Amino acid sequence: MPAQITSWLGxxxxxxxxxxxxxxxxxxLGVAVVVLGIAALGLWASAPSYTPxxxxxxxxxxxxxxxxLRTDGVPYQLSDGGATILVPQQNVYDxxxxxxxxxMPSSNAGGYALLDKMGVTSSEFQQSVTYKxxxxxxxxxxxxxxxxxKNASVHLAxxxxxxxxxxxxxPTASVFVATDQGVTLTAEQVQAIVHLTSSSIEGMxxxxxxxxxxxxxxxxxxxxxxxxxxxxxxSDYEARVRDxxxxxxxxxxxxxxxxxxxxxDMNQQTAQQVQETxxxxxxxxxxxxxxxxxxxxxxxxxxxxxxxxxxxxxxSGSTGNGAYSSTADTxxxxxxxxxxxxxxxxxxxxxxxVSVALNSNAQGVSVANITALVSAAAGIxxxxxxxxxxxxxAFNTTAAKDAAAALAAAxxxxxxxxxxxxxxxxxxxxxxxxxxxxxxxxxxRRSRKPxxxxxxxxxxxxxxxxxIFVEALAPAPVLTGTPVTSTLAxxxxxxxxxxxxxxxxxxxxxxxxxxxxxxxxxxx
Numbered sequence: 319m320p321a322q323i324t325s326w327l328g329x330x331x332x333x334x335x336x337x338x339x340x341x342x343x344x345x346x347l348g349v350a351v352v353v354l355g356i357a358a359l360g361l362w363a364s365a366p367s368y369t370p371x372x373x374x375x376x377x378x379x380x381x382x383x384x385x386x387l388r389t390d391g392v393p394y395q396l397s398d399g400g401a402t403i404l405v406p407q408q409n410v411y412d413x414x415x416x417x418x419x420x421x422m423p424s425s426n427a428g429g430y431a432l433l434d435k436m437g438v439t440s441s442e443f444q445q446s447v448t449y450k451x452x453x454x455x456x457x458x459x460x461x462x463x464x465x466x467x468k469n470a471s472v473h474l475a476x477x478x479x480x481x482x483x484x485x486x487x488x489p490t491a492s493v494f495v496a497t498d499q500g501v502t503l504t505a506e507q508v509q510a511i512v513h514l515t516s517s518s519i520e521g522m523x524x525x526x527x528x529x530x531x532x533x534x535x536x537x538x539x540x541x542x543x544x545x546x547x548x549x550x551x552x553s554d555y556e557a558r559v560r561d562x563x564x565x566x567x568x569x570x571x572x573x574x575x576x577x578x579x580x581x582x583d584m585n586q587q588t589a590q591q592v593q594e595t596x597x598x599x600x601x602x603x604x605x606x607x608x609x610x611x612x613x614x615x616x617x618x619x620x621x622x623x624x625x626x627x628x629x630x631x632x633x634s635g636s637t638g639n640g641a642y643s644s645t646a647d648t649x650x651x652x653x654x655x656x657x658x659x660x661x662x663x664x665x666x667x668x669x670x671x672v673s674v675a676l677n678s679n680a681q682g683v684s685v686a687n688i689t690a691l692v693s694a695a696a697g698i699x700x701x702x703x704x705x706x707x708x709x710x711x712a713f714n715t716t717a718a719k720d721a722a723a724a725l726a727a728a729x730x731x732x733x734x735x736x737x738x739x740x741x742x743x744x745x746x747x748x749x750x751x752x753x754x755x756x757x758x759x760x761x762x763r764r765s766r767k768p769x770x771x772x773x774x775x776x777x778x779x780x781x782x783x784x785x786i787f788v789e790a791l792a793p794a795p796v797l798t799g800t801p802v803t804s805t806l807a808x809x810x811x812x813x814x815x816x817x818x819x820x821x822x823x824x825x826x827x828x829x830x831x832x833x834x835x836x837x838x839x840x841x842x
Contacts, residue, residue: 337760344757366406368395371413372423373402374462374469379423386416398498401468450474457518461493461511466501470494474519489522490540491515496532508537525661555667556580563672563695570691574718575677580696582670591660596653607649614642672696674708685710 337345371394372383380400387394387405392413395404405413417423432452436445454472461470471494477487493511497503503511512527529538560580567576674692676683689708698704821828 341757341760344753348754348757366393366408368404369407369410371403371405371410372417373398375401375403375423382420382422383413383417386420386422387413390416398468446478450476453518457493457515460514461495464507464510466497466503466507467495468498469496472515476519486521488526489519490526491519491522491528493527493529493538494532495529495537503531503537512538552582552584555582555584559670559672559696563674563692566691566695567674567688570688571676571680571683575680575683575713576688577675578692579673580670581673583668585666585668589661591658593658593660595656595658597656599652599654602652605650605652607647609648610646612642612644667702669703670696670698671705671707672698674706675713676708676710677713678710679712683710 334342334345372379375383377400380396380403383403384394384396387403390413392405392409396402397404432448432455436448440448454474457472458470461467461472473492473494474489475491476489479486493515495503495511508529511529512524515527516522516524526540527538528536528540530536559582560578563578563580564576567578570576672692674688676685676688685708689706692698692708693706696704696706698706817828
């Protein structure tokens with residue numbers, strides 16, 4: 319081992335031996351922390367990286383795949399309540415191939431794969447049912463690919479086409495969606511599910527799809543769209559109208575000087591209204607037209623065959639010519655027929671009322687003007703019974719003042735907690751860092767402490783051969799007319815006196831020189 323390393327190790331050992339018990343304890347704790355950190359880092363680096371093998375598994379499929387993994391001796395992890403299996407990355411593809419050879423997962427064997435199993439002797443009914451099952455499986459697999467959707471199921475109601483009815487029935491679909499824990503589908507995601515399903519089936523409209531989640535909430539209704547329940551529709555409509563009117567009033571009368579309440583009565587029934595209207599075309603020709611003409615000509619005479627009493631006088635005759643003529647014109651005109659079918663979905667507004675309370679202390683407020691503005695902003699329809707009520711009243715500001723005081727107190731408490739947290743963190747940090755810094759400082763000071771060793775001057779008999787020592791002991795030249803030459807004394811006493819003089823002039827340099835000289839001699 320080189321002498322420099324040996325010397326350094328010796329100095330470190332001497333410094334450690336001079337440590338106190340507290341310093342040794344801190345040093346041992348530091349070494350233990352470093353060793354544990356290195357061990358934890360090594361374990362983390364050597365741990366295998368797990369990758370999902372399958373996701374969205376049923377209980378039976380997960381049990382079968384786990385049994386196969388145990389047989390193969392492959393480590394695994396379960397997540398998502400057992401629906402996801404993770405294995406080391408190097409085993410993913412091998413295990414997937416083995417599972418596919420065994421027909422697993424069986425839940426993924428639906429979709430269009432069902433059509434591959436149909437034989438040539440399948441009946442028309444089997445073909446239609448299998449096709450519907452394939453469509454349901456494909457739609458369910460596609461919906462499960464959405465973010466946050468854990469499982470999905472689709473049921474289609476496709477009416478059979480027939481030529482014996484003049485009216486056709488639209489197909490409908492019902493979608494069941496189970497989301498991950500803590501995930502709620504947004505309105506955009508529900509609309510995506512509705513349009514994805516409706517556009518996949520011929521003749522299906524977006525209003526023919528119903529979506530229900532695992533909690534029993536209706537996310538989309540048939541005939542109503544993705545709007546939710548009637549109560550939710552009412553609350554959303556009221557909030558939307560209230561926010562619009564409140565924003566307008568805040569700009570007109572100032573913030574805090576008006577409050578708005580909206581009550582809406584929503585239609586909870588689905589109805590279909592059919593209306594037929596007939597009109598006469600103005601310039602269209604008649605469908606058919608006929609004219610009948612009758613004429614009669616003859617001489618006058620008695621009128622025979624008069625019944626009744628014989629005492630009634632009867633004219634004996636007439637001298638007229640007896641001419642008769644009649645014309646009848648029949649014309650059948652075309653009629654325009656207009657049939658209007660209106661679907662009335664649930665959630666339409668039957669009647670709404672808007673109540674506005676104005677602060678009487680607000681300046682320049684006209685109740686009539688505010689009423690007109692609110693009526694226009696809320697879309698008031700007088701024909702259906704909508705009403706607007708605007709009243710100017712004095713506002714009670716006690717609650718507002720109390721709320722402001724409570725908010726200020728809460729802000730002060732939050733600020734105090736934040737400052738206290740910073741102080742606690744600083745104290746804990748100083749408490750942890752102070753012993754470490756103190757130990758490092760003491761170690762550095764101990765390591766820099768000069769070590770004093772006894773030196774036998776008899777062993778320095780050859781110092782006069784060292785040019786560095788000769789230069790250090792050389793006296794300063796005296797500026798006189800004659801140059802001065804210096805020589806070294808050969809006696810031990812002279813050498814000791816000169817070393818003592820040098821030590822008095824430069825103690826640190828002398829000690830460092832002697833230490834270097836001793837190290838050089840030890841290498842020899």
